[in-house]
Amino acid sequence: xxxxxxxxxxQLSPAQRLTELIAELKLSDKAIAVAVNREIIPRSRWxxxxxxxxxxxxxxxxxxxG
Numbered sequence: 001x002x003x004x005x006x007x008x009x010x011q012l013s014p015a016q017r018l019t020e021l022i023a024e025l026k027l028s029d030k031a032i033a034v035a036v037n038r039e040i041i042p043r044s045r046w047x048x049x050x051x052x053x054x055x056x057x058x059x060x061x062x063x064x065x066g
Contacts, residue, residue, distance in 0.1 A: 001013075001014055001016075001051075001052070001053040002053060002054070003051055003052075003053070003054065003055045003056070003057055004054075004055070004056045004057065005021075005057050005059070006057070006058055006059060010057075012051060015050060016050070016051050017046070017047060017048070017049060017050055017051065018034060018036070018041060018045075018046040018047075018049040018050075018051060018057075019046045019047045019049075021051060021057070022034070022046060022059075025059065027059065027061070030061055031061065031062040032059055032060060032061045032062065033059075033060045033062070034046070034057065034058070034059050034060075035057070035058045035060075036049065036051070036055055036056070036057050037055055037056050038056070038058075
């Protein structure tokens with residue numbers, strides 16, 4: 001199935017969860033925020049949040065600095 005990941009087409013396995021996408025992107029240990037269809041999904045819900053064809057997923061990585 002296809003989703004939009006940060007505005008670009010991205011292929012996923014059917015019934016993939018948000019946790020699996022984040023692991024696939026090698027971002028599991030990073031400070032990131034994730035929104036699906038413009039709704040922020042708390043990290044505590046990533047494992048239960050199923051992705052669907054056509055979802056718009058935005059992943060934003062926090063960068064420290066000053």
